Amino acid sequence: MKITNYLIIIILALLISCSQNENHKIKTISEKVTLSGKVTDFDGNPIDSALIGLLSSNFSVVDSAYSDTDGFYKMDINKGRYYSMWVLRPEEYPTQNAVPPEDMRLEFWAWNIIADRDLTINPRYQRLELYRLNAMKGEGGALIIYVRPMSLGRSLEFGTDEKDDVTVTLENFKPKVFIDEEQVNINSIQIIEEFTGKDREPLIGYLIQVNLKKATNKPYYVIRLEAMNLEYNEKGESVFFFDNPDYK
Numbered sequence: 001m002k003i004t005n006y007l008i009i010i011i012l013a014l015l016i017s018c019s020q021n022e023n024h025k026i027k028t029i030s031e032k033v034t035l036s037g038k039v040t041d042f043d044g045n046p047i048d049s050a051l052i053g054l055l056s057s058n059f060s061v062v063d064s065a066y067s068d069t070d071g072f073y074k075m076d077i078n079k080g081r082y083y084s085m086w087v088l089r090p091e092e093y094p095t096q097n098a099v100p101p102e103d104m105r106l107e108f109w110a111w112n113i114i115a116d117r118d119l120t121i122n123p124r125y126q127r128l129e130l131y132r133l134n135a136m137k138g139e140g141g142a143l144i145i146y147v148r149p150m151s152l153g154r155s156l157e158f159g160t161d162e163k164d165d166v167t168v169t170l171e172n173f174k175p176k177v178f179i180d181e182e183q184v185n186i187n188s189i190q191i192i193e194e195f196t197g198k199d200r201e202p203l204i205g206y207l208i209q210v211n212l213k214k215a216t217n218k219p220y221y222v223i224r225l226e227a228m229n230l231e232y233n234e235k236g237e238s239v240f241f242f243d244n245p246d247y248k
Contacts, residue, residue, distance in 0.1 A: 033115050036074040037122040039067040039087055042235045046071025050089045057083045082113040087123040094152065106152050109133065110239040114220045121239060127152035128229045128236030135223055135242045142187070143212045147225055148205040149173060153232030167204045168229045175227040177210050184210045219247045
């Protein structure tokens with residue numbers, strides 16, 4: 001009899017525990033935040049019908065939306081972390097050949113998106129794509145930022161060659177760095193060649209060193225990189241959510 005009562009107590013405890021776990025899972029799954037913003041060009045003009053895609057780490061689309069006639073978009077998403085977000089107007093993308101070359105544009109990217117609360121991202125994009133934006137903490141409070149800029153103008157000029165050349169040269173690459181919307185000084189810019197395989201041209205990227213600003217009470221900093229390619233008078237922008245190493 002005592003053993004039976006003991007077993008009943010264990011079973012009840014397990015049932016309660018499982019119920020609590022399931023409730024926690026349901027709460028986690030259903031906890032939503034809003035991702036919203038306005039898509040514009042660099043003159044502040046709204047871009048309608050832009051496709052916004054939110055991606056997981058395997059580049060699969062988690063959610064998507066289109067901007068309205070005023071450039072606004074909105075997505076209700078699960079609270080969490082997302083690998084990246086891209087924005088483009090499909091018919092303007094070069095591979096579609098749906099508009100004249102002068103009306104073509106590339107795309108905007110945001111990376112390592114930390115959606116722990118309602119989030120606003122206002123994408124701006126034109127003919128310079130700032131791809132694979134990333135950051136790491138260096139010595140003495142320095143922040144090392146990596147980016148691979150890609151030029152639409154250069155691609156249109158040399159794309160019929162054997163190599164699709166989208167390189168932005170150092171003398172024509174003019175970046176600005178903002179951390180939590182405060183512009184910071186750039187200490188140095190270094191070119192880096194990424195090996196892509198035997199008998200293939202390396203990809204050209206840049207390492208940009210800045211100083212990390214004073215501490216924030218948020219678990220992340222928002223790094224925004226804005227840049228120009230002087231060779232073709234192109235502009236581009238990208239955003240990266242950098243985990244705050246001192247956040248507790």
